[in-house]
Amino acid sequence: MSNEIEAxxxxxxxxxxxxxxxxxxxxxxxxxFSGDLDKMLAAMIIATGARAMDTEVKMFFTxxxxxxxxxxxxxxxxxxxxxxxxxxxxxxxxxxxxxxKMNMCGMGTAMLKVxxxxxxxxxxxxxxxxxxxxxxxxxxxxxxxDLMGFKREEMLDYPNLKYVGVGSYLADADESxxxxxx
Amino acid sequence: xxxxELKNIKADFVVDARGTACPGPLxxxxxxxxxxxxxxxxxxLSADEGTKHDIPRWCDKVGHEYLGFADLDSYTRLFLKxx
Numbered sequence: 001m002s003n004e005i006e007a008x009x010x011x012x013x014x015x016x017x018x019x020x021x022x023x024x025x026x027x028x029x030x031x032x033f034s035g036d037l038d039k040m041l042a043a044m045i046i047a048t049g050a051r052a053m054d055t056e057v058k059m060f061f062t063x064x065x066x067x068x069x070x071x072x073x074x075x076x077x078x079x080x081x082x083x084x085x086x087x088x089x090x091x092x093x094x095x096x097x098x099x100x101k102m103n104m105c106g107m108g109t110a111m112l113k114v115x116x117x118x119x120x121x122x123x124x125x126x127x128x129x130x131x132x133x134x135x136x137x138x139x140x141x142x143x144x145x146d147l148m149g150f151k152r153e154e155m156l157d158y159p160n161l162k163y164v165g166v167g168s169y170l171a172d173a174d175e176s177x178x179x180x181x182x
Numbered sequence: 183x184x185x186x187e188l189k190n191i192k193a194d195f196v197v198d199a200r201g202t203a204c205p206g207p208l209x210x211x212x213x214x215x216x217x218x219x220x221x222x223x224x225x226x227l228s229a230d231e232g233t234k235h236d237i238p239r240w241c242d243k244v245g246h247e248y249l250g251f252a253d254l255d256s257y258t259r260l261f262l263k264x265x
Contacts, residue, residue, distance in 0.1 A: 045204065045205055048205055048209060049204075049205040049208060049209075051209075051212075052205060052208040052209045052211070052212040052240065053208075053212075053240055053243055053244070054212075054243070054244055119203055120201055120202055120203045120206070121203045121204075122202065122203075122206065130209065134209075
């Protein structure tokens with residue numbers, strides 16, 4: 001009889017361990033896909049706010065959003081014609097992003113930036129710096145970088161910037177309590 | 183706590199976050215909480231309306247005791263006790 005109970009207890013302990021392992025962490029996983037200024041602002045405000053709330057933040061930058069992480073002062077070498085064209089047409093860094101609506105040839109974006117200053121809303125550049133200080137983890141989709149022809153040497157000096165694939169995003173998302181696609 | 187009681191509180195540490203909008207005050211509070219000891223009172227000054235909702239939620243999550251807020255003409259004073 002006692003052997004049976006012991007076996008049952010062992011079985012239950014195993015199950016509890018499995019359950020604990022599958023519990024999501026106090027962590028948010030954000031896919032930054034859009035390279036629009038407004039959406040990027042939303043993503044960065046949520047990311048920094050989450051760190052203030054003691055939540056771990058894993059950001060996965062893919063597609064258009066990767067252009068925001070380019071450093072305007074750096075140059076990528078050894079690009080073919082198409083990559084050069086892409087690099088030329090896509091925004092070089094956070095200060096070159098445009099609004100998704102009411103851009104009006106840049107007028108709307110310029111007006112928003114004036115308004116943000118007046119209302120004391122942090123700029124994207126400030127938010128990026130704060131995110132770095134607070135330990136917001138930024139992972140960049142290697143495939144998107146390759147597609148757009150961006151080189152690692154032209155990316156921002158962001159603490160622990162990592163170049164990863166979709167598997168890393170999925171593993172992070174799997175253990176996160178909150179998931180966002182922006 | 184009543185507003186009158188709150189107004190007479192002597193805070194151990196005052197964070198002036200009136201120069202920032204969301205999420206500035208929350209970030210400022212989070213940064214400043216490391217400067218004080220457990221049981222001490224922190225006061226946050228904010229001109230951002232959302233802070234009144236955010237700080238109690240933050241306290242609730244992180245475990246600090248939210249004491250309340252007092253509205254002034256152009257800003258709000260928020261009080262909490264560090265856990």
